[in-house]
Amino acid sequence: MYEWSEEHKMIRDAVRQFIEAEVRPLRDELEFGDTPPYDVIRSFYRTFGMDQMARDSFSRRIKRDKEVEAGTAAPLEGREAAGNNAGMTLIPIIELCRCSPGLVTAMGVSTGLGAGTIMSRGTVRQKERWALDLLTFEKVGAWAITEPDSGSDAFGRMQSTARRDGDEYLLNGSKTFITNGPYADTTVFICKLDEGNPPSERKILSFVLDKGMDGFEQTKPMRKMGMHSSPTGMLFLSDVRVGKDRLLGETEDVPYREGAKQAFSIERVGVAAMALGIVDRCLELSIAYAKECVRFGKPIGEHQLIQDKLARMEMARFNLENMVFRSIEKAAVGVGLELAEASVMKLYSARAAMEVALEAVQLHGGNGYMAEYEVEQLARDAKVLQIYAGTDEIQISQIARSLLS
Amino acid sequence: MNVVVCVKQIPDPAVPGELTSDNRLKRDGAKAILDESDSYGVEMALQLVDKAGSGEVILVSMAPNGEVSGLRQALAMGAARAILISDDALAGADALTTSKVIAKAVERAGGVDLVLAATESSDGYTGTVPAQVAELLGWPSLTFAKHVEIADGKVTIQRQTENGYDVVAASLPAVVSVTAGVVEPRYPSFKGIMAAKSKPLDQVTAADLGLNSISAGQSIVSVDAAPARQAGEKVEDDGTAFERIVTYLEELKVI
Secondary structure, eight states: OOSOOHHHHHHHHHHHHHIIIIIGGGHHHHHHSOOOSHHHHHHHHHHTTHHHHHHHHHHHHHHHHHHHHHTSSOOOOHHHHHOSOHHHHHHHHHHHHTTOHHHHHHHHIIIIIIIHHHHHHSOHHHIIIIIHHHHTTSSOEEEEOOOTTTTTOTTTTOOOEEEEETTEEEEEEEEEEEETTTTOSEEEEEEEEOSSSOGGGOOEEEEEEETTOTTEEEOOOOOOSSOTTSOEEEEEEEEEEEOGGGBGGGSSOOOHHHHHHHHHHHHHHHHHHHHHHHHHHHHHHHHHHHHHOEETTEEGGGSHHHHHHHHHHHHHHHHHHHHHHHHHHHHHTTOOOOHHHHHHHHHHHHHHHHHHHHHHHHHHHHHHHSTTSHHHHHHHHHHGGGTSSSOHHHHHHHHHHHHHO | OOEEEEOOEEEOTTSOOOBOTTSOBOOTTOOEEEOHHHHHHHHHHHHHHHHHTSOOEEEEEEOGGGOOHHHHHHHHHTOOEEEEEOOGGGTTOOHHHHHHHHHHHHHHHOSOOEEEEESSOTTTOOOOHHHHHHHHHTOOEEEEEEEEEEETTEEEEEEEOSSSEEEEEEESSEEEEEOTTSSOOOOOOHHHHHHHTTSOEEEEOTGGGTOOSOOOOOOOOOOOOOOOOOOOOOOOOSSOHHHHHHHHHHHTTOO
């Protein structure tokens, strides 16, 4: 694959038209106000039939799960499991990131991490109870792993606990930087089973929480550098009492870390698509500005230092697009990305988005520093790509570990 | 309820056009899109068929080089199938020739209750095709509809006028031209886009429609650039400029 197919282009054009008509006019409200992004995302889902597609796909998946449980079918593998619609998933990410990358963060965490975790680790009953509404975006989901003192060492320094209490569990702990945390209807809470053993030996468990449960507090949105259209908050749990029906998988014996690696790979491909959207828009705006802004008697695009910036932006866009094509190709033949490969993509993408966005600000001069010019927002938004979904430093260590093993 | 929608695939207005040696728009390699003014007819047709509970929306388009990009857009919105007339003999066809071809294509579609078209295309702007198609089919022609309703074998429209609208009714089958704004066109769903390629597309020539001796019917003698806008009148305000403005507005009969 070296270019988008006709269908991909039609999807791109339709999504771009929708964004220009329905999302961009709300940009100020989403980026500089406190308007939550969920109505816009729901409208996006309904407009393009993504809610119905999620419903249909969910029905097929549950039917298969039930057959697997009954022993009349084998679990899906490879191409069948991956589906053949990676492009259809990535194009909206790219296009939304050309306008408001926070929307993608809010959407991706709810459907990818929230629903994704329930779909990969939950029982059929749990999937039906919580995942479908998240996949159709009727409800908003959060995925809570990070704690105030854990960051990249998420499992090692995790202090949130579940303690057995009869047939139930009592959950305690604090989570922070939780995307959708302030508004989530459904939260996947990751913690350690405290059996009185040392923390390093404790099992990792995940529970599903509903908004408003006794002892479960969701804070208001935190102020942050970028991604303003994606609400981020803290969660506090004080003796939240839950039954086994809320323990994902309904068993304590599910190896957590392996499943998490698959989720990380998918998340990192998503970041490459996000970076492509940011870079594509920065380049488009920079080209237009380089043609219209005249300094020293000629458009700045005719000055070689500006040309150097544009050429570097185009190199980044070209590389990112090829990475996205590669991930679509691999998904189409049912070959997943290795974690280290996904790390390479994530590391390159995040850095490229940051560099390009800052260069776009530079190219726009004083205007670029002003909120009115979009590159200011995109530069603030791009920074988090180097931090969330595994920091640059974590990606580097994973790539190196893979090379040296 | 089967509804034909006449759709035109026009050169993308965002791309600067070029002329051929015989003064026609160069179509080779130029991206064609669905004429936006036709998207209203497609949406109206989809809603009418949906309301009727049965039937289908059929697209009819005449375009050079087997062009299908614009048709795919309308198929992605939900139309069931398309008839495309693509024939070198029709290059540069005038409005009457186009109407003859479309009328024959409507007959080919079979069992059609209603034909919808835009009031005029965004590139040719003759605005005469819908009425000509109606005449050739021998069906009633209703024009400038800003609202369309079907009931009891009749079509009733609100015909846009300068001061409001007239209510006009006719028996089916009929040809109706719809204004922009009759309905809000939907965005194609992702599923619709993926399905569009596999929907039936019947590509035919004029001869396939039984039109054996047909020609463009017109030739374009010359094309001139639109005259540049004339500079306006400058009035230096010496305290009486308002008088000149009042006079000017009176000349225009604005006040």
